[in-house]
Amino acid sequence: MKIAAYIRISDQSQNIDSQREAITGWLSNHGIELDTVQWFQDTYTGRTTRRPGFEALQKAIFDGTVKTVVVWKLDRIARTIREGVNTIADWCNGDVRLVCVTQQIDLSGPIGQMIGSLMFGVAEIGLVSNKENQARGIAAAKKRGKYKGRKKGTTKARPDRARELQAQGLTGPEIATALGVTERTVWRYLSTP
Known part of the structure; x- marks a missing residue:
């Protein structure tokens, strides 16, 4: 049975090397030959599971060619509770093992679903907290006259x-x-x- 490694970064300015290095280290430490691992990668936000690499991984899982997925952190799979829990539940029901190398967790079966649910909850709280902190910072900067917003003609995304x-x-x-x-x-x- 094949092992898959999944890497996700949110935008092109980020670097995948730390994720690849951590996953490669885990695979090597567990005696897994690197040339037997199927790698999947995305440069997309984790707020959606409609990502080419992730969709290819899902297809490989449901075709039965992948039975273990190794990721750097659980939030590489999804950043929302709903998407993450649904994914973990589907994988656990299909006897797919999920390993998160930096968090040192191994998810499979009903216990894996429960632990995964808690971890996704923490990830989503972190995302919401960051947005709230950003909004408070912008509001404070506006009061001081230091924040003028994005310059006209610039865009947040491409x-x-x-x-x-x-x-x-x-x-x-x-x-x-x-x-x-x-x-x-x-x-x-x-x-x-």
């Missing part, structure tokens, strides 16, 4: 990426989630040439 995702069949709300922008912003990106 408009061409919105068009690529639309061509792949994603809906407006799904594109917004994938890019970390509002639906209104997505429609603006899609309507500009």
Whole structure:
């Protein structure tokens, strides 16, 4: 049975090397030959599971060619409780083992589902907390007159990426989630040439 390694970064400015190094170290320490491992990789937000590498991993799992998935951290799979728990439940029900190397957890079966649920809850709380802290910081900077917002003409995400995702069949709300922008912003990106 094949082992898969999954790596995800949120944008091109991030580096995959630390994830790859940690996973490779775990595989080597457990006597797993690296050339037998199937690697999957994405450069997408974890707020959606509609990612090419993740979808290819899911297909390999459900085709029965992958029975163990190794990730750097659990939040590489998903950043929301709903998506994460659904994924873990599907995998555990299919006797798929999930190993998170930096958190030193091995998820499988009903206990794995429970632990995974708790871990995804923590990941989502962290994401919400970061957004709240950012909003408070912006509000405080606005009061001091230090924050003027994004400069006119700049974008939070690449408009061409919105068009690529639309061509792949994603809906407006799904594109917004994938890019970390509002639906209104997505429609603006899609309507500009």
